[in-house]
Amino acid sequence: MTDPKPEIARHPVIEASGLNLTFDTNDGPVHALRDVNLKVDKGDFVSFIGPSGCGKTTFLRVMADLEQPTSGSVLVNGVTPEVARKARAYGYVFQAAGLYPWRTIGGNIRLPLEIMGYDKAAQAERVRKVLELVELSGFEKKYPWQLSGGMQQRASIARALAFEADILLMDEPFGALDEIVRDHLNEQLLALWARTQKTICFVTHSIPEAVFLSTKIVVMSPRPGRITDVIESPLPKERPLEIRDTPEFLEIAHRVREGLREGHAYD
Numbered sequence: 513m514t515d516p517k518p519e520i521a522r523h524p525v526i527e528a529s530g531l532n533l534t535f536d537t538n539d540g541p542v543h544a545l546r547d548v549n550l551k552v553d554k555g556d557f558v559s560f561i562g563p564s565g566c567g568k569t570t571f572l573r574v575m576a577d578l579e580q581p582t583s584g585s586v587l588v589n590g591v592t593p594e595v596a597r598k599a600r601a602y603g604y605v606f607q608a609a610g611l612y613p614w615r616t617i618g619g620n621i622r623l624p625l626e627i628m629g630y631d632k633a634a635q636a637e638r639v640r641k642v643l644e645l646v647e648l649s650g651f652e653k654k655y656p657w658q659l660s661g662g663m664q665q666r667a668s669i670a671r672a673l674a675f676e677a678d679i680l681l682m683d684e685p686f687g688a689l690d691e692i693v694r695d696h697l698n699e700q701l702l703a704l705w706a707r708t709q710k711t712i713c714f715v716t717h718s719i720p721e722a723v724f725l726s727t728k729i730v731v732m733s734p735r736p737g738r739i740t741d742v743i744e745s746p747l748p749k750e751r752p753l754e755i756r757d758t759p760e761f762l763e764i765a766h767r768v769r770e771g772l773r774e775g776h777a778y779d
């Protein structure tokens with residue numbers, strides 16, 4: 513068999529072309545995504561921001577092969593989301609932590625590794641490493657119900673990291689956390705991204721979070737869900753929290769806010 517990697521390297525990591533997705537509901541069709549076009553390159557940190565119902569989660573779910581488009585296409589590493597999923601191209605962090613209550617935190621993180629056939633020593637090593645990354649060392653033997661909501665979410669991030677996938681799809685992972693913890697995890701996530709060169713697609717409702725984290729900010733608006741602006745961030749890759757007080761940062765935040773305002777229906 514030939515090595516597929518050189519072929520894959522020529523494609524954008526994610527490429528949506530003329531993507532439409534309409535849900536048929538009892539109240540009629542819901543246009544969750546309308547004519548969405550987007551290219552994400554390797555190593556991009558892309559945030560999707562927009563009001564509730566603008567299709568952010570749906571877009572992520574299409575990338576992850578959890579929803580099928582009505583028309584148009586999404587390619588992940590140049591192949592269909594289904595092929596990419598089977599090649600374990602991505603880890604997914606959901607809004608709710610989604611941990612199995614009958615497994616310990618370590619057991620939850622180990623699950624994908626067990627399925628992928630990692631040997632026991634490698635499993636233990638990865639669990640230790642990712643727990644350290646999200647500052648949950650020492651909690652390996654606890655059950656999810658013994659952890660706060662924020663800690664559960666960090667455990668869920670650890671599980672997605674353990675997977676070592678090149679693409680991380682993160683659906684509002686920090687939405688439920690208090691601001692100090694969130695700042696800290698934002699910094700950790702940036703450090704992790706810089707170190708690993710992962711491609712990250714990140715859904716958020718927070719303008720400062722989107723601007724702080726991203727190389728590319730995708731502004732969306734609802735009814736129908738569509739992209740209204742794509743902002744390439746001029747900020748350097750290395751970003752201390754204080755960057756949020758700089759004129760450059762505030763200027764991007766202003767542009768995002770304007771984009772959101774334009775697309776907002778106020779109803």
Ligand SMILES: Nc1ncnc2c1ncn2[C@@H]1O[C@H](COP(=O)(O)OP(=O)(O)OP(=O)(O)O)[C@@H](O)[C@H]1O
Pocket residue numbers: 535536537542543544562563564565566567568569570571737
């Ligand atoms: N399975 C489904 N069946 C019918 N309608 C759906 C389904 N999933 C999503 N929708 C609708 O599609 C639209 C987009 O939903 P989606 O969850 O993608 O929005 P979102 O931007 O992620 O919202 P939020 O910020 O609240 O998570 C909404 O109007 C939603 O009600």
